[in-house]
Amino acid sequence: NWLKRRKNSSETWVTHDRFCASSTGPTHDELLTFELTWVQCNMNAFVRITSLSISSVILVGVITASLLKYFWKDIKYMQLVRRAKRHNGYIQIGDQNGIQNDILNDDVIQDNEIYDAFISYHSEKRIWVRDVMTPELTNGDVQFSLIHDDNIIPGQESYFGGLMSHMDRSRHIIFLVTRGWMKEGWNEFEMDSAIDMLTQTKRHTLIVILMEHIPQKDMSHKLKLMVRHNVCLKWSEEEGNQRKFWRDLKLELGKKRYE
Known part of the structure; x- marks a missing residue:
């Protein structure tokens, strides 16, 4: 029947491309120029490079600041040594004896009678002051003049008057x-005298050196205040720390002498 005939019949369809329509206007005209920069084409790489550059700058800045902080006192000390050499190289103009005058407390005192530091210490540290401290501060690369209560000449002046005079001229x-x-009675008088000079003249500097470990609870109230509000250095038996100790002490002594 019809289904059998449909199955046995074969039909072939031939198709060809057909051109439907085309534009009658101009062709090959540029409608839009679209250009991308290197950053737009490589945004991810640009972000990575920028981040790396900023991180490098910050890292260099942190390292530089850390090095400056670590070596800052050494740099200041080298500057102090140069200033001291220039200062000692100058020929001061004075009278025929080479003496200059300096006005202190409205009184004229000869410059060669002004000392860089007055030192108050217990007799147990006399050898250390004589054999260690004095050579280091008077014969080193930066030289200072020192005076202490051992320089008071008996008979010429009272101990009280000599002590006050030495402190005032330092x-x-x-x-x-x-x-x-701390147990010696004179230290209370010396501390009171130093505090009076600091408050009255404003031209002295007080330096406290802790020669041994002393807890705060063992200090007098007056000594605690002096340690808290003035320059305080700690002596150490370690050689590396001793170098830093002398450097810091000389920097303090040089502030009024060479700056």
Whole structure:
């Protein structure tokens, strides 16, 4: 029947491409110029490079700041040594004896009678002051003049008057604090005198050197205030720390002498 005939019949369809329509206007005209920069084409790479550059700058800045902080006192000390050499190289103009005058407390005092530091210490530290401290501060690359109560000449002046005179003629007052010094009666008088000079003249500097470990609870109230509000250095038996100690002490002594 019809289904059988449909199945056995074959039909072939031939198709060809047909051109439907085309534009009758101009062709090959540029409608839009679209250009991308290198950053737009490589945004991810640009972000990575920028981040790396900023991180590198920050890292270099942090390292530089850390190095400056670590070596800052060494740099200041080298500057102090140069200033001291220039200062010592100058020929001061004075009278025929080479003496200059300096006005202190409205009184004229000869410059060669002004000392860089008065040192207060207990007798147990006399050898250390003589054999260690004095050579280091008077014969080193930066030289200072020192005076202490051993320089008071008996018979020529009272101990009280000589002590006050020596402290007044010194730019700095140094207390070598030990347990023996704390027990000595004169230290209270010396501390009171130093505090009076600091408040009245404003031209002295007080330096407290802790020669041994002394807890705060063992200090007098007056000594605690002096440690808290003035320059305080700690002596150490370690050689590396001793170098830093002398450097810091000389920097303090040089402030009024060479700056």
